[in-house]
Amino acid sequence: MYETRAKGLRARGSPAQETMRTNMKLYRAASLGVLSFLLSIALITAVSADDKAVPGWDPAVFREASTVTVMTTEPDVGEHWSNLWVVVIDGQPYVRLGDRSYGRIQRNTTSPYVKLKVADQEFDRVKVVEMPDMKEKVAAAMADKYWMDVLIRHESHPMVARLIPEAIPPATSSH
Numbered sequence: 001m002y003e004t005r006a007k008g009l010r011a012r013g014s015p016a017q018e019t020m021r022t023n024m025k026l027y028r029a030a031s032l033g034v035l036s037f038l039l040s041i042a043l044i045t046a047v048s049a050d051d052k053a054v055p056g057w058d059p060a061v062f063r064e065a066s067t068v069t070v071m072t073t074e075p076d077v078g079e080h081w082s083n084l085w086v087v088v089i090d091g092q093p094y095v096r097l098g099d100r101s102y103g104r105i106q107r108n109t110t111s112p113y114v115k116l117k118v119a120d121q122e123f124d125r126v127k128v129v130e131m132p133d134m135k136e137k138v139a140a141a142m143a144d145k146y147w148m149d150v151l152i153r154h155e156s157h158p159m160v161a162r163l164i165p166e167a168i169p170p171a172t173s174s175h
Helices: 002-012 015-051 059-064 099-107 132-145
Strands: 067-074 078-089 092-097 113-118 121-130 159-165
Touching (some): 067 092, 078 099, 078 132, 099 159, 132 159
Antiparallel strands (some): 121 159
């Protein structure tokens, strides 16, 4: 009986060793929690800093808008404004391009930029970045937002894209 009890104590360790192991586990858990919190704060700061890089670029404006208008420039056509449906997913605006608008984006001489109008705002440098992995999410969001999507979804949509604004650097004065 004493032998079994002694084996059990050796396997578990002394009460002081048990306390140390428990404290180390708590320390590791607390450290992981603090690290997760700090990384979350850093991510939120980076995202909000990115959003504020272009004044007026607000996902809420896109969410409320029925359409956005993008201007492309083609060699033989010149400037052309296209109306596109827009949805917001995870705070980012997305568009789904039909064949004609996709062709205009492909022939755009100001690529990778378009000029964009939404509500009463205009942005001179917006990238139209293809996001094929978002095709299903954008299609579902379009169906939720636009009742006409019942018909439109069956047309060809060769591109789903995220709209990413770029701040125009301030003009440098030459003295």
